Amino acid sequence: MDGFERTVAASLKFKLSFWLTLAIVIIAAAAGVVSFVSATAEANRMQDNQLLQTGYLISRLDAVPSSPLARERAGDVDFDARVVVRFLQTGPGLAAAPAPRPPMFSNQLGDGLQTVFVGKERWRVFVKTNAKGVRVAVGQQTSVRDAAASASALRTLMPILMLVPVLVLLVGVLLRQMFKPFKALADELGRRTEADLGPLDHAGLPSEVWPFVVAINALLVRMGRSLSSQRRFIADAAHELRSPLTAMSLQAERLGAANMPGEARTRLQALIAGLQRTRILLDQMLALARAQESRADVTTTISLQHVIRDVLEDLVPIAEAKNIDVGVIGDADGEVNARGVDLKVLVKNLLDNAIRYTPNGGRVDITVHGKPGVVTLQVEDTGPGIAPEERERVFDSFYRVLGNGEIGSGLGLAITRTVADSMAATIELSDARAPHGGLRVVVTFRAAA
Numbered sequence: 001m002d003g004f005e006r007t008v009a010a011s012l013k014f015k016l017s018f019w020l021t022l023a024i025v026i027i028a029a030a031a032g033v034v035s036f037v038s039a040t041a042e043a044n045r046m047q048d049n050q051l052l053q054t055g056y057l058i059s060r061l062d063a064v065p066s067s068p069l070a071r072e073r074a075g076d077v078d079f080d081a082r083v084v085v086r087f088l089q090t091g092p093g094l095a096a097a098p099a100p101r102p103p104m105f106s107n108q109l110g111d112g113l114q115t116v117f118v119g120k121e122r123w124r125v126f127v128k129t130n131a132k133g134v135r136v137a138v139g140q141q142t143s144v145r146d147a148a149a150s151a152s153a154l155r156t157l158m159p160i161l162m163l164v165p166v167l168v169l170l171v172g173v174l175l176r177q178m179f180k181p182f183k184a185l186a187d188e189l190g191r192r193t194e195a196d197l198g199p200l201d202h203a204g205l206p207s208e209v210w211p212f213v214v215a216i217n218a219l220l221v222r223m224g225r226s227l228s229s230q231r232r233f234i235a236d237a238a239h240e241l242r243s244p245l246t247a248m249s250l251q252a253e254r255l256g257a258a259n260m261p262g263e264a265r266t267r268l269q270a271l272i273a274g275l276q277r278t279r280i281l282l283d284q285m286l287a288l289a290r291a292q293e294s295r296a297d298v299t300t301t302i303s304l305q306h307v308i309r310d311v312l313e314d315l316v317p318i319a320e321a322k323n324i325d326v327g328v329i330g331d332a333d334g335e336v337n338a339r340g341v342d343l344k345v346l347v348k349n350l351l352d353n354a355i356r357y358t359p360n361g362g363r364v365d366i367t368v369h370g371k372p373g374v375v376t377l378q379v380e381d382t383g384p385g386i387a388p389e390e391r392e393r394v395f396d397s398f399y400r401v402l403g404n405g406e407i408g409s410g411l412g413l414a415i416t417r418t419v420a421d422s423m424a425a426t427i428e429l430s431d432a433r434a435p436h437g438g439l440r441v442v443v444t445f446r447a448a449a
Contacts, residue, residue, distance in 0.1 A: 020171045028164045032157050039156040043149035051126040055138040059130040088135040105137045181205045197224040238282045249275050284411035301448040304368050305333040311348045319355050325363045332368050334375030335448040338423050346419045349412045354381040375445045382438040391429040
């Protein structure tokens, strides 16, 4: 959870989303407040104008009621707007007037707009006295006015409230689209093998990121030169050591033809075995350097069965010496795009390992399966196998499973993995089928188009 929180806190997209959303909310809130206040004031002005127009209209009528009873009947309430009209009594007729219906406005109100209390209710009242001395009061409850003004202001505010989530969603979509090139660049780097050190393409990326991509490309160039230098050194060193080792092996063989005590011959055999192991190590170091070298050679379509037959011609004598039954099961074939040398190195290392680690009288089965889009090579032996916890370690350079007693350098499977990676192939180790036991190696290639 802490790692997720740190990732979110360091995310540029999250920071942009957060601050843009916060800015939208703040601006929308400020605009909403201004709009609400302005709409409320405008609604109140319109209602004041309604009172003014009503009062002026009534006061200018020629048929203004003159008797108190007629004036009382003219003051009915408008239940929609809650507007009432009252004729205020003046002069001697005040005593003869009947008790007015509520609301009862004070006769002492001056002309003009004003806010008064009638009991516990607040009213907005406009008083007008015409030329004949008739005083008209047009009133409206402030609670009704406020409710109408609020409703009008809310209607004005609704577009802003609806626009805020739309803008926030739009910001998220735009940021996702803007960051897609970065995701594509990361995916491209993730798909690359360690041998692919080609330059990155900055097409489609923002110009602000171009210096960063240029710096990465420069770093990849330096890394490629450094790795090439190391591989050349390994290859040159291996080449230089082959000549003295060959001379030492010839001298050891000649020495073996001479008469010598038993103890000396035992030590000579140990020396010969050490020289043989060193020669194998040098050969595999050369093969590993060649496999790790970044190649731009054009690949060709190669038959897997054809490569297997070529490799078996070299390894059958070793298998016959140990009385091992080596055979290809079925005649299914598959074609892959690869360099012939690389594919032969891969197949030879797998079969050589299977033959060398299978006891005398054992069996090695080779199977090719063709499926839509893929070709699989399966090598199964009856040897001791590899424990599950060591199946990933055996692909490390110079790592060897202890206790097998075979001469080797621990580079065979490392070379195989490197060659497979250069072909975009995968290698999987598992237990062989019962009851024989042993190891099963499955290599999956992309089928040739």
